[in-house]
Structure formats: structure tokens, C-alpha cells
Amino acid sequence: MSPARIDGPTSGPDVPAGAAGGATSGATAPRDHWRKPSFIANPVARWLVYGGAILYVVWTLGTLPIDWPRVAEGVERAGRIFGGAFPPSFERSGLLIDGFLESLKIAILATFGGVLLSIPIAFMAARNIVPRAVFYLGRAIIIVARSFHPVIVAIIFVKAVGFGPLAGVLTLIVYSIGFVAKMLAERIEEIDFGQVEAMRAAGAPYLSTLIYAVVPQIMPRQVGLTIYQLDSNLRASAVVGIVGAGGIGSTLANAFGRYDYDFALAITMVIVGAILLSEAVSGQIRKRL
Amino acid sequence: MTLSDARRDDWTRFSLKQRLQRYAVLAFTLLAIAWAVSSIEVIWAWVWDAPEQMGDLFGRMIPPDPTNLAAILRVLWETVNIATIATAFAVILSLPVAWLAAQNTTPNRATLWVGRFILVSSRSINTIIWALLFVAIFGPGIVAGIVAIMFRSIGFVGKLLGEAIEEIDKRPVEALEATGASRFKVIAYAIVPQVMPTFWAVSILRWDINLRESTVLGLVGAGGIGIILQGAIDTFNWREAATVLLAILGLVILGEIVSAWLRRRIL
Amino acid sequence: MLKISDLVKRYGGGEPVLKNLDLTIEGESVVSIIGSSGAGKSTLLRCINRLVEPTSGSITLNDTELTRLRGAELRRARRKIGMVFQGFNLVDRLTVMENVQSGRLGYISTWAALTRRYPKDDIRRAYELMERVGIAHYADKRADELSGGERQRVGVVRALMQKPEILLADEPTASLDPKTSEQIMGLLRDLSRELKLPVLINIHNVHEAREYTDRIVGMRYGRIIFDDLPQALDQEAMDRIYSGSPAADRAGGLKEAS
Numbered sequence: 067m068s069p070a071r072i073d074g075p076t077s078g079p080d081v082p083a084g085a086a087g088g089a090t091s092g093a094t095a096p097r098d099h100w101r102k103p104s105f106i107a108n109p110v111a112r113w114l115v116y117g118g119a120i121l122y123v124v125w126t127l128g129t130l131p132i133d134w135p136r137v138a139e140g141v142e143r144a145g146r147i148f149g150g151a152f153p154p155s156f157e158r159s160g161l162l163i164d165g166f167l168e169s170l171k172i173a174i175l176a177t178f179g180g181v182l183l184s185i186p187i188a189f190m191a192a193r194n195i196v197p198r199a200v201f202y203l204g205r206a207i208i209i210v211a212r213s214f215h216p217v218i219v220a221i222i223f224v225k226a227v228g229f230g231p232l233a234g235v236l237t238l239i240v241y242s243i244g245f246v247a248k249m250l251a252e253r254i255e256e257i258d259f260g261q262v263e264a265m266r267a268a269g270a271p272y273l274s275t276l277i278y279a280v281v282p283q284i285m286p287r288q289v290g291l292t293i294y295q296l297d298s299n300l301r302a303s304a305v306v307g308i309v310g311a312g313g314i315g316s317t318l319a320n321a322f323g324r325y326d327y328d329f330a331l332a333i334t335m336v337i338v339g340a341i342l343l344s345e346a347v348s349g350q351i352r353k354r355l
Numbered sequence: 356m357t358l359s360d361a362r363r364d365d366w367t368r369f370s371l372k373q374r375l376q377r378y379a380v381l382a383f384t385l386l387a388i389a390w391a392v393s394s395i396e397v398i399w400a401w402v403w404d405a406p407e408q409m410g411d412l413f414g415r416m417i418p419p420d421p422t423n424l425a426a427i428l429r430v431l432w433e434t435v436n437i438a439t440i441a442t443a444f445a446v447i448l449s450l451p452v453a454w455l456a457a458q459n460t461t462p463n464r465a466t467l468w469v470g471r472f473i474l475v476s477s478r479s480i481n482t483i484i485w486a487l488l489f490v491a492i493f494g495p496g497i498v499a500g501i502v503a504i505m506f507r508s509i510g511f512v513g514k515l516l517g518e519a520i521e522e523i524d525k526r527p528v529e530a531l532e533a534t535g536a537s538r539f540k541v542i543a544y545a546i547v548p549q550v551m552p553t554f555w556a557v558s559i560l561r562w563d564i565n566l567r568e569s570t571v572l573g574l575v576g577a578g579g580i581g582i583i584l585q586g587a588i589d590t591f592n593w594r595e596a597a598t599v600l601l602a603i604l605g606l607v608i609l610g611e612i613v614s615a616w617l618r619r620r621i622l
Numbered sequence: 623m624l625k626i627s628d629l630v631k632r633y634g635g636g637e638p639v640l641k642n643l644d645l646t647i648e649g650e651s652v653v654s655i656i657g658s659s660g661a662g663k664s665t666l667l668r669c670i671n672r673l674v675e676p677t678s679g680s681i682t683l684n685d686t687e688l689t690r691l692r693g694a695e696l697r698r699a700r701r702k703i704g705m706v707f708q709g710f711n712l713v714d715r716l717t718v719m720e721n722v723q724s725g726r727l728g729y730i731s732t733w734a735a736l737t738r739r740y741p742k743d744d745i746r747r748a749y750e751l752m753e754r755v756g757i758a759h760y761a762d763k764r765a766d767e768l769s770g771g772e773r774q775r776v777g778v779v780r781a782l783m784q785k786p787e788i789l790l791a792d793e794p795t796a797s798l799d800p801k802t803s804e805q806i807m808g809l810l811r812d813l814s815r816e817l818k819l820p821v822l823i824n825i826h827n828v829h830e831a832r833e834y835t836d837r838i839v840g841m842r843y844g845r846i847i848f849d850d851l852p853q854a855l856d857q858e859a860m861d862r863i864y865s866g867s868p869a870a871d872r873a874g875g876l877k878e879a880s
């Protein structure tokens with residue numbers, strides 16, 4: 067058997083012999099031009115996009131209200147702040163531990179409350195389980211809960227129920243609903259509906275159907291989500307405290323407010339350590355599930 | 356042997372060990388919750404009062420007051436710019452960090468640890484905490500906000516990008532090394548094209564997140580719409596606060612739509 | 623001329639995978655290396671362009687000693703050694719032209735590489751070679767849109783773009799169907815003649831080795847135990863090359879040594 071078509075013409079390139087100047091025998095001129103096909107094929111559109119992007123960056127940088135002299139002072143201030151921050155001070159570790167434990171309590175309670183509330187909301191937001199009107203309501207709750215940064219939610223709760231951990235717990239409940247209910251609703255929409263139909267065919271009432279045919283299918287996901295959310299809430303609880311919702315964030319904001327940079331650094335180090343630890347633990351647990 | 360000979364009528368779903376494990380986990384969870392409930396410093400009267408207070412507050416927000424809408428929208432646009440510019444800079448700065456933090460591109464062990472240290476410190480400190488620091492350094496204003504978002508985003512983008520670099524197909528890298536290409540050219544031709552999709556996906560994702568984050572920078576004085584919100588709340592101007600909240604909601608939803616569209620276009 | 627003498631390669635602390643191996647390749651011949659899995663064929667090829675570090679011994683290509691080169695010198699030497707891989711090892715998300723031009727990366731400036739502004743001569747050569755192997759019309763396609771045979775042609779052109787003084791091919795046809803496989807083997811033989819290029823091919827298909835190559839080297843357990851014209855490869859030689867397993871061999875080798 068001959069090695070087929072490519073065996074054809076012997077007018078191969080004599081390139082290694084040098085002398086690349088020799089004209090190729092074909093009728094067409096040697097092809098020595100090549101450009102990478104652009105991602106945006108139309109050149110006008112391409113230049114509009116590139117030009118627009120450059121213009122946007124230049125224009126926004128130029129017009130943002132920036133107080134340059136004040137920014138220039140920053141270097142010196144940074145020196146002063148870091149000078150004040152080192153070495154970190156663990157003198158008031160009592161305050162530090164109290165703040166941290168409060169954050170932990172906030173995270174635990176918010177996870178508990180948030181996950182509990184997420185379950186009915188997730189069912190409401192699952193297209194395949196509930197009537198249309200309920201579905202839209204459920205989705206709306208989730209979108210609102212997800213769209214507002216916990217810090218915004220926190221200042222509203224602080225105004226409504228006062229400074230302290232209660233505002234923190236309420237905030238993180240909303241935060242948990244935004245994530246857990248969304249993920250859970252997606253899982254519910256993916257369930258194997260055959261099982262539900264089997265239950266219905268057996269004459270099971272609505273609630274039993276949910277418990278026997280739907281809950282077992284979403285349970286593993288729910289446990290994973292809960293652990294993940296506990297980790298997220300611990301992170302977030304450090305932040306909402308900055309606007310007065312309790313926990314170690316409040317301790318940090320106070321330290322900053324009093325220019326106690328060495329204490330602030332100590333707090334930050336504890337926060338970072340706690341976050342790394344909780345991330346590692348939660349990752350390990352979720353891997354085992 | 357007939358079916359009834361088996362006499363297995365004490366079916367349980369889990370074995371004894373499994374059940375004990377489950378009870379232990381349950382008990383631990385309940386204990387944690389009990390500890391938190393019993394020792395948290397809240398005034399329980401306020402807790403029972405909270406729904407009423409919330410209702411009262413939302414009542415005072417209605418109807419939203421649009422008199423300052425023009426100013427609100429202008430600052431909202433400024434917020435978008437903060438998020439976008441900060442994301443752009445962060446994404447560029449995260450490239451060398453990702454290169455340092457990926458085991459297969461980092462020059463040596465010391466640089467690997469430098470890269471990892473940058474990623475961990477950037478990632479574990481929240482944008483708001485970064486903002487506190489930069490407001491103290493640069494004074495209140497947009498610069499502190501942009502830098503804060505950048506510092507947080509570098510870790511996020513750098514980590515995901517570094518992981519993408521570690522997961523690439525190594526065979527093209529080997530092939531280009533065999534052609535005698537320099538290290539830099541091997542990266543440019545064999546590694547960069549492979550991580551490009553991740554790069555765009557992560558950048559868009561982070562932009563979407565940053566849009567949300569930039570709405571709260573103002574609460575610690577770092578610029579953006581948060582300043583107006585804070586002002587409205589501090590003066591108990593709840594109807595204007597409602598307008599701002601609605602504007603933020605609109606912005607975030609719009610941002611999600613735009614990023615979904617970009618993802619479809621680019622990927 | 624490629625001259626390998628007394629080459630030893632040992633991975634980690636174990637038994638050497640290549641044992642005092644000598645091999646000389648002169649002129650523009652196509653040489654195939656056969657041997658059972660684990661015999662050390664890939665290791666031998668990769669020692670030549672130093673993707674694997676030889677433990678000791680010498681490899682010279684046209685009077686350049688390769689084993690002691692470092693850094694920029696090593697890269698300059700590698701430019702002269704083309705390699706074709708079993709898995710093609712293309713960059714999937716780049717176009718065929720970029721993949722082909724990546725064979726020139728050792729020659730062109732960093733700026734030209736980054737901006738994709740390749741020298742005119744390189745583009746002309748690329749089109750000629752792609753024309754020759756039948757993939758010129760794919761220049762702007764992404765490499766992952768091509769079939770296996772077409773991808774291997776891209777791999778071959780990439781190696782030839784280096785203007786190599788020798789071409790190494792590590793099982794270039796093992797991922798291809800029988801017909802495409804024969805086409806690629808024929809292509810390698812013909813290109814070797816046209817470009818006056820010595821080619822060294824690792825291959826498991828003995829039939830193809832006989833058909834398309836000028837000389838067959840049989841390896842077993844890190845040693846060359848057969849080196850002759852294809853016609854001389856009879857059943858007895860085949861048995862010697864393929865019988866037993868490297869592990870059994872290794873044990874035997876130990877006994878011999880003690």
C-alpha cells in the first residue's frame with residue numbers, strides 16, 4: 067500500500083539548502099503574510115471596542131474626584147500607621163477573645179436560623195414544586211437577599227434593633243438565605259421527578275411527598291451548604307461588626323477609631339488565622355461528605 | 356426456605372455505629388446552638404420587638420423619595436467606575452502573583468512562598484477591612500476605595516488563576532521547551548493560551564462581586580454610593596434611603612445581567 | 623551526525639534504564655527504534671534533546687557535545703533538534719499557524735513572538751511546509767478543530783520549522799488509525815529524503831518500521847541488542863527483542879552482574 071495522497075508532488079521546498087529567494091514554481095506569489103484572525107472580525111467594531119475601552123479608563127481616571135495632595139501624604143501616613151502597628155499588641159487579649167467568641171456565636175445562630183428559613187424559601191423558589199406566583203415571590207426574596215451586601219443590611223438592622231450582636235445575627239440570616247436558598251432551590255429543580263411521581267401514584271399527600279421523595283434527594287447538598295455557610299458567616303461576621311453589628315469587627319473598628327494600630331493588627335491577625343482555620347476545617351469536612 | 360422464614364421485621368436505615376455518629380453530630384450541633392443562645396449578649400425583649408421595629412422602619416421608607424435621584428444616579432455611576440477600574444488594575448496585578456504562586460511557573464521555593472503569602476493575606480482580609488486601612492492612609496475618598504477593592508481582588512483572581520496554571524496540560528510546554536524557546540516564550544505560547552478562558556471568567560466574576568462591594572465602601576468613608584446611604588440613614592431620611600437601596604438593587608441586577616452577557620460573548 | 627556513546631540514564635536511585643548505550647546515526651537515514659514497553663526508547667530519545675538529563679556518557683550532534691550544555695547554549699542546541707510527540711503536544715487554543723510558528727520561537731525576537739508578527743521568510747516556509755503535508759488551508763483554524771492525523775501533521779511541520787539537523791519522533795503514530803498512521807510514516811520518510819534530514823523514530827508497529835525505515839534498532843532492557851537493515855529482522859531477532867519483560871530482564875541482569 068502506498069502512503070496515499072501526500073506522497074504526491076516531489077516539488078517540495080528545498081528550504082534547508084538556504085536560497086529561500088528562489089521563486090516557487092506555482093503561479094501564485096509566495097505567501098509571506100499572515101495575521102492572527104482577530105477575536106472581533108469587523109475592524110470598525112474592533113477599533114470602537116479598543117478605543118472605547120481606552121477612552122473609558124483615561125476619562126474615568128481623569129474625572130474621578132481624587133484629592134491628589136491628600137493621597138500623596140499617604141506614604142508618610144502609611145509609614146506612621148505601620149510604625150504604630152508593629153509589634154502587634156495582644157495586651158487586651160480579653161477584649162479580643164470576647165469579640166471573637168461573639169463573632170462565633172453570631173455565625174452559629176445565623177447559620178442555624180438562615181438554613182432553617184432557607185428551606186421553605188428554597189421550596190418556594192423551585193419552579194417544579196410550587197405554583198408560578200409562589201415561585202416568583204420566592205425568587206424575589208432570594209434576589210433581594212443576595213443583592214444587598216451584608217454591610218448594608220447590617221446598618222439597617224442596627225438602626226432598627228440597635229447596636230450589638232442581634233443586628234449581626236439578623237444580617238447574616240439574610241445573607242445565608244441569599245446563598246443557601248438559591249443553591250438549594252437549584253438542587254430541588256434538578257431532582258429526579260420520577261420519585262415524586264411514584265409517591266403521588268401511591269396516593270401520598272403533598273407534604274409526605276416532599277418528605278419522602280424530595281428531602282432525601284437534597285439532604286446531602288443541604289449538609290454541605292450548611293457547613294460552607296457557617297464558614298462564610300464567620301468571615302462576614304468580622305465585617306458587619308464594623309458598622310456596629312457586634313463581634314470582632316466592632317472591636318476592630320473601635321481600635322481603628324482610637325488609632326490603636328498595634329491592637330488593630332493583632333485583631334486582624336486573629337481574624338486571618340480564624341478564617342484560614344475555618345476554611346481548612348470546612349473544606350476537610352465537605353470533602354469527607 | 357420461604358420468605359417468612361427470614362423474619363427480618365426490624366429494619367432500620369442505619370447501622371448502630373452510623374446512628375451513634377449521627378446522634379453525636381446532632382448533639383454537638385444542639386450544644387453549640389445552646390451555648391450561643393445562652394451566652395450571647397442580647398436583650399431578649401428587643402428580639403421579640405424586632406419584627407415590629409422592622410415593620411415600622413420599612414413603613415417609614417414608603418414611598419421612596421426621588422428628589423435627589425439625579426445626584427444618586429451620578430454617584431452610582433461613580434460606584435460602577437470604582438468597581439471597574441479597581442477590577443482592571445487588580446486583574447493586571449494578579450498576573451505576576453499567579454505566576455509566582457503556581458508551582459510549575461514560580462522560579463524557586465522562596466518566590467512560591469512570597470506568592471502564596473500575598474494571596475493568603477489579600478484573600479483573608481475583607482474589602483471593608485482593607486478600606487478601613489486605606490481610609491486611614493489616603494484619607495476618606497475614592498482612592499481608598501479603589502485600592503481596597505484592588506487589594507482584595509488580587510488574592511481572589513490570583514488564587515484561581517494560579518490553580519488554573521497548575522492544572523494546565525503540560526505536554527505543549529514540553530514540546531515548546533524542546534524547540535529551544537526561552538522560558539518567557541514558553542509561558543506566552545503554551546501556558547497563557549491555556550489559562551485565557553479562566554482568566555476572563557474569573558475577571559468577569561470578580562467584577563460582578565466588586566460591583567456589590569463598592570456599594571458599601573462609602574460606609575467607612577471610601578467613596579461611592581454608600582456615602583449617600585449613610586447620610587440618609589444618619590439624618591433619618593428613610594424615604595431617600597429607600598431610593599438609594601432601590602438604585603443599588605437595580606445596579607446589582609443590571610451587573611449580573613451584563614456579566615452573564617459578557618460570559619456568553621467571550622467564553 | 624548523531625553520536626551517542628556510553629550513555630547511562632538512571633531515574634532516582636534504581637537500576638539504570640539505559641545501560642552504556644552506543645548508537646551512531648550518519649547521513650539522512652530514517653532509523654526506527656523498537657522494543658517492548660519500558661525498554662527505554664522514550665528515555666533515549668529524550669536524553670538527546672535533554673528533556674531527560676542523562677546520568678553519564680556523551681551525545682554529540684554534528685560535533686556539539688550536548689550533555690554538558692546549560693541555559694542559553696542548551697536552548698540554541700535544542701533549536702537544531704526537532705521533536706514529534708505521540709500526543710501531538712499542540713497548544714489547542716492557538717491557531718495552526720501559531721502552533722507551526724512556535725517551532726521558530728528559539729529564533730525570533732520576544733516582541734515578534736508576542737505580537738505574532740512573524741518574519742516573512744518564516745511565514746513563507748510555514749506555508750510551503752503546510753502545503754507539502756496538506757494542511758495549508760487550516761492555517762487560521764484552531765488546533766483543536768483538527769483530526770488526529772491533521773494534528774500530527776501540524777506537529778511535524780512545527781518540528782521542521784526549526785530547520786532541525788535531526789528529527790526525533792516518539793511513537794508519532796501510536797494515537798492514529800492504521801491508514802493515517804501509514805500516511806504519517808510515509809510523510810516522515812519522504813521529508814527525510816527531501817530535506818536531507820536524519821530521522822529517529824520510536825515505534826511499536828514492526829510492520830511500519832520495516833516498511834518505512836532504512837534501519838532498525840532493537841532495544842531491550844536499556845541495551846541495543848539489534849541494529850541492522852529491516853530485511854535482517856527475522857523471527858529469531860524479534861523474539862530476542864520482545865520476549866520476557868523488563869522486570870524479568872532486570873532480575874536476570876542482576877544475576878549476571880553478581
Ligand SMILES: Nc1ncnc2c1ncn2[C@@H]1O[C@H](COP(=O)(O)OP(=O)(O)OP(=O)(O)O)[C@@H](O)[C@H]1O
Pocket residue numbers: 633634639657658659660661662663664665666868
Ligand atoms: N520520569 C521518570 N521517572 C522514573 N522512572 C521513569 C521515568 N520515565 C520513565 N521511567 C522508567 O524508565 C523505564 C523506561 O521508560 P521509557 O518511557 O523510556 O520506556 P519506553 O521504551 O519508551 O516504553 P513505551 O514503549 O511504553 O513508551 C521504565 O521502567 C519507566 O518506568
Ligand SMILES: [Mg+2]
Pocket residue numbers: 663664665792
Ligand atoms: Mg515511550
